[in-house]
Amino acid sequence: MGLIVQKYGGTSVADPDRIKAVADNVAITRRRGDDVIVVVSAMGKATDNLISLANSISTTQSGREMDMLLTTGERQTAALVTMALLERGIEAISFTGSQVGIITDTAHGKAKIVEVKGDRVRDSLSDGKVAVIAGFQGVSTAKEITTMGRGASDLTASALAQAMNADACEIYTDVTGVFTADPRIVPRARKLQKVHFDEMLEMAGAGSKVLAMRSVEFARNHDVPLHVRSAFTWEQGTWVSNEEPSVEDPIISGVVTDMTEAKVTVVGVPDRPGVSAALFEPLADANVNVDMIVQNTSTDGTTDISFTMPMADLAQSETIVQTIADEIGATKVTHDDDIAKVSLVGAGMKSSPGIAAKMFRVLADEGVNIQMISTSTIRVSVILPGPDMERAARALHTAFGLDSGSDYSAPLPERK
Incomplete structure (x- = not known):
């Protein structure tokens, strides 16, 4: 007998029929002899609807009251x-x-887990019960209800798996798993059998929405392998773990697309020490997550600074x-919210020179203009005009040998 943590996202529990299907799957797992902890998200667009409801009541909501409101979605599903x-x-x-002792810090809306006690979960499992946990939430060290950010039900599941x-x-x-690209954008994307953390x-x-970044980071740090699967077909999915890639694995694992960012440019910035700190420290204090930053070469004592951030933070x-x-x-100051970020990701980049050059050549041949560039050891990202995103992603996917032999055929969620 083993212990399995199963997390079900919003689309997996979107209506009564889906909830019944989830219950059937949990029941199968339980009857084969495994103990089960279930972590659930809010039903479908329940969280979005609650946010919309709050906006219709007040233009300024306190973090505490928003957390009190938003946690009701997951509690309903549980x-x-x-x-x-x-x-x-x-x-x-x-x-x-x-109730299960997920203790967080005091940052409403973006709380971080401090400790997972889990005593009531252990007692329930000892009594032969399935424990169904409302994801995305905890209680702070100040004894206030907190939420941990959108997508944090994945984090709840990872943390419980580690603690238990x-x-x-x-x-x-x-x-049905992690793909080499979003199949809604690149139809010939193929499912990966395994991905390194x-x-x-x-x-x-x-920008990939399959797994929340904080849940992956937690799972990596605590060596909790994750099995990404479909709640619609129940087929084997993609394992995400610390297993090192083999020499036969492809250089590039995926092409990632993101249209949720906006670009801000500050023109004519005085080129002197401390100016960048003066600009970005207030954004950090406001919890704005700045992504890519480009500063032009100084001309006549001034320069331009461009940076990207989540579109949701643009107004603030x-x-x-x-x-x-x-x-x-x-x-x-100018801004542009009609941009897209396209990224190549692959562990093979560490030992394969020329990936960035090939990427830039493919985009040039497609007539796609690159506005910004950012790199890491295993990633190259570019900002380009929003209307060019799909064409760029498909061209890169083909150029780096990631296309499958046929279009993806399983049902796909709607693009937001």
């Missing part, structure tokens, strides 16, 4: 999944994050950046 399991003769009990010494952590989602971290950081950031620009004497 109770419904538990009811479905009891209907099938499977003993089960639901818990909130605070689980034999496997299965992440059920709306695709470092590659998955780069993919998540570059514009005020901050304009204030700083005025203070330092910059000429003007």
